[in-house]
Amino acid sequence: MERTFCIIWFLYVSVCESLLFPDSKPVMHGEVLSPEYPQPYPPNLQKRWDLSVPNGYQIRLAFSHMDIEASAGCYYDSLTVLYNEKVLAKFCGQENSADGHHPGNQPILSPGNRLTLLFQTDSNNPEKHQNVGFSAQYQAIDIDECSAPEPRDGSDSLCAQICLNTLGSYICSCHHGYELRSDQRTCALSCTGGIFDEPQGHLSSPGYPNSPPHALSCQYVISVDSGFTVTLNFSDNFHVESVDTQQGPNCLYHWLQVTVPHREPIKLCGAKSPGVIETNSNTVRLDYHTDDEGLSNGWSLDYSTQRVNCPPPSKVAQGRVTPMLAEYFYRDYIFVRCDQGYKLMMDGHEIKSFSAMCQNNGQWHLPLPECHIIDCGEPEPLLNGGLTFLSGFQNQYRSVFQYHCNEPFYSLLGGVNVSFTCEADRKWRSHNDVVVSPTCLPVCGKPIKHVSGIQRIIGGSDAPDNTIPWQVMLNVNQNRGGGMVIADRWVMTAAHNLIDKNSKVATEAIQIYMGHNNVDTILQTPLYAASVHTHPGYNNPNNVDYNNDIALIKLQDPVTFNASIMPICLPPEGAAYETGIMGLVSGFGITKLGEQRFALTNKLKYVLVPLVAEEECAKSAVSWKQESANIPDLTNNMFCAGMREGTKDSCQGDSRGPYALYDHQRYWAAGIVSWGVGCGKKGAYGVYTRVANYLDWINKTMQEN
Ligand code: 4AZ
DSSP, rough: OOOSSOOOOHHHIIHHHHHHHSSOOOOOOOEOOOOOTTSSOOSOOOEEEEEEEEEEEEEEEEEEEEOOOOGGGGGGSSSEEEEHHHHHHBBBBTTTSSSSSTTTOOOEEESEEEEEEEEEOOOTTTOOOOOOOEEEEEEEEEEEESOOOOOTSSOOOSOSSSSEEEETTTEOOOOEEEHHHSSSOOOOOOOOEEEEEEEEEEOOOOOTSSSOOOOEEEEEEOOOOEEEEEEEEOOSBBBBOOOOEEEEOOOOSEEEEOOOSSSSEEEEBBSSSEEEOOOOOOOOEEEEOOOSSSOOOOOEEEEEEEEEEEEOOOTTTTEEEOOOSHHHEOOOOOOOEEEEEEEEEEETTTSEEEEEEBTTTBBSSOOOOEEEEBOOOOOOOOEEEEEEEEEEEEEBBTTTEEEOOOOOTETTSSOOOEEEOOOOOSSSTTTTTOOOOEEEEEOOSSOSSSOSSSSSSEEEOOOOOOOSTTEEEEETTTEEEEEEEEEEEEEOOHHHHHHTEEEEEGGGGEEEEOSSBBBBHTTTTEEEEEEEETTOOOTTTTOOOOOOOEEEEEESOOOOOOOSSOBBBBOOTTTOOOOOOOOEEEEEEEEOOSOOEEEOOOOOOEEEEEEEEEHHHHHHHHHHHOOOOTTTOTTTTEEEOOOOTSSSSSOOOTTTEEEEEEEEEEEEEEEEEESSSSOOTOOOOEEEGGGGGGGHHHHHHHHHH
């Protein structure tokens, strides 16, 4: 088969044949019939068939019938078969007759992919010759180019080593150890060793230690897992031609080049082995080049791999790096833990845990974290108290603080001052594991200053600042009265001004004042009632029944105690009302200004009046009743206080205020100013609600509201 200018067979088939047979598939077989076959053929014919099949094929032509007028040398009628206008055969006659020259059963094979048939008839009388002509079939036969004999003229054979026939063509191939050159015909010693990816191995130049063929261009690639580095160890027997130049020996024509990515390649030549080369890379390319001349015996090497090293991690202050190893290799992990009380920090953020891996580039994949001291955050603030640090600062690990209450107005519940330590779990803990904050309880009945001297309300004195800090001034529907602070949200008073025509007054009708001794000042800071709780047993429609004259007012907002506002204690269990004991009565009620005139005071007044024996009080009540029919009854829920001769007493406006007894350095609320016959009258005592009788009701009411 001829090679065409179309180098690639595919292109040849698709381009060249499409030129020969536009718009049609290549013809692979067909039939040729003489004109009018199977009727006798006409005279004077000159008919030509040009058969062709694709390149790389021959045409096999077989006759199924031939009946052409026989003549010597097929002189009259004939079918001529031509190739390239060269006559291959000339036929006439019939296949079963001895006349003429016919092909018989023997097919005709064209030398190439074309064949021409030429049918010629003369003008002889057609009636005499009733010959029908011929029928022939042809088909394309693949040429086995490889079986063509070796050219005698010494020119190159089709393939230098192995020829493989293909349909319509052939390809060349090479024996093991050789590779097809770019001419697609000849073979060269193969020295492209592929990729060496094992962790160790051996490489040598072609034919080593004998001198290899000339003009080598060999390439070897060692490529192992990233994270490993390759070390080359050349054997002593190293010989690559070098040329002596003016600048010294030079790898001009033969060389072995070692190339590592991102680095200048190294060219090796000469007779001295390079020995060990540490490439510090996981890929190395070796290019061995010789030209047509000179002599190099070649080289051989063993290569090995080492895991990449990462630098040993530095120390972490207040932390520990594990594991501690002499060397760290690719894919090794390190972990960092902080000492107790310290937390892992990275880029200003806390992290739960830390691990880093040694990467294939010899770097840890993360920088080391830091260990920062933990803190427990701000301790819970203590209402009406504070805290003091005994050690440490900024709430850091192991800091210790103690709560304290705002003395002397509050004291710590339980009285024991526990200290709290910031522990490793970032919680403030006391040594006995109290996590909840302690409570500051108000201190009752302990004013920072005490009243003294001769006192009078009616016959009383001005109370110095902060001497009666539980004193409350109440305005109920514009009527001035008193009360006393008993808790941060509770004021105790009498019921008799909070019930009007059998119904409780509205909370809005009540203004509550405290914290000052001066009426003008105290009026500037009113407090308001959230709810009013009169004693359920108080029933006084006609103002003659003051039994159970007690009430509690709940404040809308709690008050903070200080020197000027402080609760009075409730009666102690089993409180004693001893005859003759002096009680402190206080209020903003009326004072005697002259013989006749009374006026509401502008200053808090107080007076000390003795507790009167029950019999004495009862006696005086009898005498009052003789004077007036509308005098209320005395009950066990009341007691009297005052002077037989009068002069010192509570009066209008003081009503509902405190009668305080002093015991164990505390004032306690013994009575509430309830009623009396006149004020400061001889033989008439002030009557007070006996608060101790109501302790259960008071506690229950405060708890339930
Ligand atoms: C009153 O009218 C009142 N002397 C208060 C107390 C006394 C008498 C009357 C006791 O509010």
